[in-house]
Amino acid sequence: MTRKEKILGFMSQKEYKPMNLKEIMSLLCVPKNDRAELEEIIHTLENEGKIYKNQRNKYVLLENSDFLTGTFFATDKGYGFINDSQGERYFVSPHDVSGAINKDKVLFKITRKCDSSDKCSEAKIIKILAHSTDGIVGTFFKQRNFGFVIPDNKVYANDIYISKKHSDVAQDGQKVVCKITVFPKNNENPEGIIEEVLGFPEDKNVDIKSVIREFGICEDFSQKAELSALSFGDRVYEEELEGREDFRENLIFTIDGDDSKDFDDAVEISKTENGYRLGVHIADVSYYVSENSALDIDARKRGTSVYFPNYVVPMLPQKLSNGICSLNPGCDRLTLSVIMEFDSDANLLSHKICEGVICSKERMTYNNVSKILDGDKDLCKKYEHLVPTLETMHELSVKLKSKRMSKGSIDFDFPEIKVILDENGKAVDVYKYQNTKAHSLIEEFMLATNVCVAEEMFWCEIPFIYRIHEKPSPEKIVAFSKFISFLGLRLKGSTDSPHPGSFAEILEKIKGSDNELMVSKVMLRSLMKAKYSEENMGHFGLSFSHYCHFTSPIRRYPDLAIHRIIKEHIKFGITPNRILFLEGFVKKASKSSSEAELRAMEAERFCDNMKKAEFMSDKIGERYDATVTSVTHFGMFAQTPFGIEGLISMSDLKDDYYEYDERKLMLVGIHTGKTYSIGDKITISVKRADKRCGEIDFLTESSDENE
Numbered sequence: 001m002t003r004k005e006k007i008l009g010f011m012s013q014k015e016y017k018p019m020n021l022k023e024i025m026s027l028l029c030v031p032k033n034d035r036a037e038l039e040e041i042i043h044t045l046e047n048e049g050k051i052y053k054n055q056r057n058k059y060v061l062l063e064n065s066d067f068l069t070g071t072f073f074a075t076d077k078g079y080g081f082i083n084d085s086q087g088e089r090y091f092v093s094p095h096d097v098s099g100a101i102n103k104d105k106v107l108f109k110i111t112r113k114c115d116s117s118d119k120c121s122e123a124k125i126i127k128i129l130a131h132s133t134d135g136i137v138g139t140f141f142k143q144r145n146f147g148f149v150i151p152d153n154k155v156y157a158n159d160i161y162i163s164k165k166h167s168d169v170a171q172d173g174q175k176v177v178c179k180i181t182v183f184p185k186n187n188e189n190p191e192g193i194i195e196e197v198l199g200f201p202e203d204k205n206v207d208i209k210s211v212i213r214e215f216g217i218c219e220d221f222s223q224k225a226e227l228s229a230l231s232f233g234d235r236v237y238e239e240e241l242e243g244r245e246d247f248r249e250n251l252i253f254t255i256d257g258d259d260s261k262d263f264d265d266a267v268e269i270s271k272t273e274n275g276y277r278l279g280v281h282i283a284d285v286s287y288y289v290s291e292n293s294a295l296d297i298d299a300r301k302r303g304t305s306v307y308f309p310n311y312v313v314p315m316l317p318q319k320l321s322n323g324i325c326s327l328n329p330g331c332d333r334l335t336l337s338v339i340m341e342f343d344s345d346a347n348l349l350s351h352k353i354c355e356g357v358i359c360s361k362e363r364m365t366y367n368n369v370s371k372i373l374d375g376d377k378d379l380c381k382k383y384e385h386l387v388p389t390l391e392t393m394h395e396l397s398v399k400l401k402s403k404r405m406s407k408g409s410i411d412f413d414f415p416e417i418k419v420i421l422d423e424n425g426k427a428v429d430v431y432k433y434q435n436t437k438a439h440s441l442i443e444e445f446m447l448a449t450n451v452c453v454a455e456e457m458f459w460c461e462i463p464f465i466y467r468i469h470e471k472p473s474p475e476k477i478v479a480f481s482k483f484i485s486f487l488g489l490r491l492k493g494s495t496d497s498p499h500p501g502s503f504a505e506i507l508e509k510i511k512g513s514d515n516e517l518m519v520s521k522v523m524l525r526s527l528m529k530a531k532y533s534e535e536n537m538g539h540f541g542l543s544f545s546h547y548c549h550f551t552s553p554i555r556r557y558p559d560l561a562i563h564r565i566i567k568e569h570i571k572f573g574i575t576p577n578r579i580l581f582l583e584g585f586v587k588k589a590s591k592s593s594s595e596a597e598l599r600a601m602e603a604e605r606f607c608d609n610m611k612k613a614e615f616m617s618d619k620i621g622e623r624y625d626a627t628v629t630s631v632t633h634f635g636m637f638a639q640t641p642f643g644i645e646g647l648i649s650m651s652d653l654k655d656d657y658y659e660y661d662e663r664k665l666m667l668v669g670i671h672t673g674k675t676y677s678i679g680d681k682i683t684i685s686v687k688r689a690d691k692r693c694g695e696i697d698f699l700t701e702s703s704d705e706n707e
Contacts, residue, residue, distance in 0.1 A: 073102060090108065106128055109124055136160065137152050158184060160178055176196065177195045228294050247268070248357060248359040263328060281337045315554070400445075401440065409542050430612055449550060463534065469538070481495075484522075550562060557589065613690055625681065628676055646696035655674070686699075
């Protein structure tokens with residue numbers, strides 16, 4: 001037993017009462033010469049959040065107290081939130097922040113419990129256990145004898161002082177990453193040093209790099225990982241094919257976006273006596289990225305590739321992701337393949353998971369495949385060898401989707417927004433685009449594959465990473481039911497055991513109506529967020545009892561991780577000792593991958609908003625038609641036909657005094673009775689576009705449409 005464990009054990013005893021350092025030394029018979037070591041151990045236990053020094057300088061074991069530990073996330077309004085290790089979230093009012101700054105590890109106590117699913121319990125920060133070591137992105141300004149950094153993120157209330165000694169590394173006006181070295185007390189400014197100079201704001205990709213640093217996304221690979229990626233070469237050798245099924249003669253091809261550079265899935269199909277034989281071939285990334293290798297460690301830290309306009313931070317070095325792992329046309333590539341037999345009604349009859357080798361015959365795009373399916377003569381002639389196969393694929397995908405929808409799968413139809421940059425990285429266009437028949441075709445094949453794999457591994461009772469989407473809480477179902485009741489709609493089923501088909505039925509009823517956008521938005525907010533889990537809890541939104549992410553191992557770590565588990569299972573079997581290890585591994589990987597996915601989504605969303613604001617920055621005063629997309633107590637959001645969303649603040653609605661009707665999600669003018677609801681058509685003008693914070697403000701003009 002170490003001395004640290006001995007001290008924890010001592011404090012865990014029922015007889016233990018809070019003691020100061022001197023009392024602990026006396027009872028444990030610690031020699032005076034070892035006082036410094038004891039102080040260091042006590043300090044470490046404090047930082048780890050295992051013990052706490054109260055106002056009387058006595059140490060309390062946190063397990064036996066009302067205190068909890070978590071990470072504090074600040075807001076630009078002064079208040080913040082704490083996330084604890086169990087995933088619970090607590091609201092912290094400005095006077096309870098106790099000097100904590102963004103991402104500090106804190107000790108806190110709950111001051112008010114809240115049972116509502118829509119509101120957080122409240123907490124007070126007792127002590128800062130450890131300050132965040134993350135770099136802070138901002139703009140550097142040089143003075144004669146010092147410098148200072150104004151953080152991009154508004155959650156940092158104060159500028160960061162940079163001494164003259166540390167100011168020479170950057171020029172006035174440059175974007176930098178700085179680290180706080182002296183944390184503020186009371187209202188003082190923190191002091192820091194500049195860790196990295198990103199460049200001037202107008203330099204190409206400096207804005208995107210700022211977002212990458214701000215969100216703590218790792219861009220550089222370790223030297224070992226880079227060297228490892230280079231070691232694999234560009235081709236597959238015959239000796240690597242032993243034990244693999246050879247699909248190289250089959251008509252297999254990829255279907256991806258026009259600008260895609262890595263291809264991790266390829267498909268084939270043939271008609272059988274009973275129906276269809278579908279082959280989905282996924283890049284065997286795990287052959288190259290072995291467990292606990294340098295590549296694996298880097299990939300696990302990243303968790304996912306992150307996609308910005310014209311800029312990608314890949315999960316794997318490009319030598320792998322765009323090279324030997326990518327199913328490039330005309331190249332032999334290793335795969336983990338799923339071969340599925342369906343009857344004529346798209347019922348799965350049998351399946352096989354195997355290691356394979358393929359040689360993709362074409363690199364097809366969503367646009368071209370959609371045009372071929374719509375009968376484009378030139379493309380049908382150019383790809384006449386593929387036309388019958390694509391028609392068969394479309395036939396099966398339509399049946400698969402119909403079957404999925406009949407089981408209650410919820411299918412939102414929100415268009416995606418594309419931001420176009422010029423050669424200098426500046427936003428020059430923004431537009432909406434809908435998924436095509438080709439997108440739907442590939443989506444249905446990937447969904448079927450993911451379900452097939454998850455089902456097999458679940459019944460094998462092997463530790464696994466599932467993609468889950470939990471049922472919405474009863475409170476949220478009640479709130480949604482009340483809301484749609486104002487529109488004459490009713491959600492079927494009980495609040496305790498909802499069925500996704502009830503939600504899908506509502507979407508079908510409102511399709512094409514004036515209320516479609518409003519109901520869809522409110523419904524989406526009523527549902528839980530999907531995440532990764534070591535427990536199979538099903539996917540509510542898709543109405544699947546078993547589901548996983550298997551089809552994108554180049555860009556998602558859970559897919560790569562389960563590839564290794566599947567291959568180990570089908571090749572060697574998994575021993576009891578290995579199962580014990582995997583149980584711990586899948587739990588940690590699920591948690592870290594969910595966190596990485598959330599971080600990536602937030603970074604991508606912020607970058608898109610930043611680029612949209614850049615696009616609108618020279619359009620101040622211009623008028624556009626728009627649709628109200630969200631209504632809140634502080635105003636409403638509206639979106640232009642080309643996908644730009646902006647806030648119309650309550651204070652800018654000058655024609656009346658408006659109140660927010662929370663039940664109906666509506667703004668109501670108290671004198672005129674004029675209303676604003678989600679889905680309303682209005683005319684707006686651009687008031688403000690701030691690229692730095694990704695915010696756009698609109699003004700609305702008087703209209704009789706909503707009266």
